[in-house]
Amino acid sequence: MSEDSRSSQMIKKEWVTKLGLAIALCLLVLISFVTFNSVDQFENSAKAVEHTHLVIQQINQVASDVKDAESAQRGYLITSNESFLQEHHDVVMKLPDEISKLRYLTRDNPDQKKSIDILEELIDLRMRSLRLGIDMLADRDKVSLDETMDLVGGTGRQAMLQLRGHADYMIAVEDKLLGERARLVQAKASSTKLWILLGNVVAIALLLSALWLIMLEIKHRKGAQRAIEKTAAQLELTNKELESFSYSVSHDLRSPLRAIDGYSRMFEEDFADRLDDEGRRLLSVIRASSKKMGQLIDDLLAFSRMGRKPVDTMKVDMNALVDEVWSEVCASSRTALPLKKANLPAAWGDRALLRQVLMNLLANAVKYSSKKDEQLIEITAKQNEHEVVFSVRDNGVGFDMRFYNKLFGVFQRLHTENEFPGTGVGLAIAQRVIVRHGGRIWAESKPDEYTIFNFSLPKEAAA
Template sequence: MLLLILVSAIAFYRIQQFADSAQLVSHTHLVIEKIHRIFSDLKDAESAQRGYLITGDESFLDTHHAVVVSLPQQITELKEMTKDNPQQQQRIAIMEDMIDARLHVLRLGIDMLADRTEISNTEVIAMIRGDGRQTMAQLHTQIQRMIDVEEKLLRDRANLVEQQAASTKRWILFGNLLAVVLLLSAIWLILHEIAHRRTAQREIEKTAAQLELTNKELESFSYSVSHDLRSPLRAIDGYSRIFEEDFADKLDDEGRRLLKVIRTSSKKMGQLIDDLLAFSRMGRKPVDFGKVDMNGLVDDVWHEVCMNIPSPPRLEKKPLPPCWGDRALLRQVFLNLLANAVKYSSKQPDPVVEVFSDPREDDVIYSVRDNGVGFDMRFYNKLFGVFQRLHTEDEFPGTGVGLAIAQRVIVRHGGRIWAESKQNEYTIFNFSLPKETHA
């Protein structure tokens, strides 16, 4: 493209030069024509004077006077046309003096006839053949010199125009050929790119299909394994409880402690399996879009979260605009976020949970903030992973699946979820959802 622009600029510059030179050629023709016109008018004035002297007919004086009046204007125009040529300006000045002198002589002849009423043929012939013929010859020589200069300039300019025309044609031809080459190259590249993209699209579709199949297989496998693990875990917990009830008096303290560890671990494993099943079901459940009243949803979830808490945190909820989504799935999101906010702010003397929103042009950002222990932002990449925890179970119980479920729900709604935190000060979870107008 840069090369094509450069060639186009050169061709345009050549065309402009050609146009300027052609204008100079036309200008030279006009100068030559003007010189011929001045000399022709002067001869007309002389002929009119002769006719008047010979016939005495005053109608000849009209032509003579018209020429006398127009000649100064024509000489002025000629000077303006040749102002860029100092030598021609000097020649025009000499020509003007000679014309003035000749017109003066012609005027004397006219005045002579007016004073005498009649002039003999001999006197007329003497006027014509005397100084008049010599003056016209000198004037003709001067004018011819001027014309010769202009004709030489005309030949030079005409040659330059021919050269520039040939150069312009070559550049235009080269530019057209270059444009054709570039166009063919662009077409080839586009076709090549289209073929490449089709191949890549087929590979992407193939990979996506394989990935979807693999995900379904993994989800089915995880669901099946998780479901099948429930039965042996229930058996372990049940037999451990029976063993504890029937043989507790035969065990020492260490035996009873180990038995308790077995029951606790089996219950924890059961909770992990339940969370894994919930996460797996969340990926398979279809999204039923509709208008969701976020104020009512948050109130319902908050009541459920705080139902069994003796001293729940203070909730500060600002009015929330409705969104477009699946109420049941969004309820799970708020359940996980509010439960986390209550859990991680429980050790503060004055726990506070805030819920607010930020409406945008295409979506709404909902936020849940608490003044709890927070987390280290250096480990942010682990925040939404399955079974990833940023606090030990001794500090805060949990399996580390809730945020992964929340992220999956928000992504399926076409939004995103993120968080920001400062240790021992605050944590804010934000997620975006489409507005109701996107229905």
């Protein structure tokens, strides 16, 4: 299986895990909402049931008060005891408040409101009838025993039964409403239980699946870690081999090169009178090639060491560093060169390594603008929240951006050695240094007009 395929599968599994966890979380939130809503509905239903019981209790209370008024009137008619009359009067005074309370409790029920109107009419009729019996007591001698018993018994009982029947009807209405509310609560409870059960089952299944994927991912990561450790060990071995190779290059190859150059010089000095112009030219080519080979070896070793040298980070005064490097660049030039430099902010990095970067970029700017009548070299900087971007600009020959991918390669050159000398390692070293600092380096150019090299450095020390 290719690396891209494995990477694609790992990304897919990661997304599946995240999706499963997200769905499980959404289900748990939904279940919590349903549970909260159900509890709220149960609370409202309990209040509604309690309210229904209060209505029933109040209806019974009104009917009981009427019954108490009737019993007190009956006792007064039979015994003529004034205490029964006072008791009757107290009940009659209390009835309007009890009926008002009943109206308030049933204010949201239009049907019960009409029934209360009828109940109140029946109570009024019954109270007037009871009052009439009390008033007739003043003319007790004119009222026969049969009439008194009729007021106390037959007619009064019939009126009371009618009132009691209407009260029972009102209670039956409330009982029916209570039953409907109870069935609704039961249905909602069953539905809630089902939703909670299904939601929990699905959420648990998703969580278990996500856990399985996570365990699988951990297993794969452990395997990848072992592969990384193995690769690291191989890289360490390779680095040691490269160091050994560098040592060989530094010592074993330099000796024959020095010998070639030395014997060529001796041959030229001792046998110059025996050589024609072509022979002397060939000896000169041999010596120049050996020197160039030595320079290439030096640059290659410098590039190799640059990747192994530790980065000693500190706050670097870029103004002072640029002035120092520019003085050295100008010292190797035949003429004094102007440098247009803005006030540069400080940056964090290894001063020695950054010096090498500036040396390469400024030396290149001088070299590639040397054929201009008036050289223009400029270094500026701009900063944002996290980094400082430095720019080195020249008005030299430039390069074609179509070949940009070769710009930072080792021994890659966009101009021939006859045009401009060099080995093509300087920009590769600059890129390696900037990348090791956690920055970026890039360029933009237009042939025969300008070239700008930009590189970024951290504005603050890494945490």
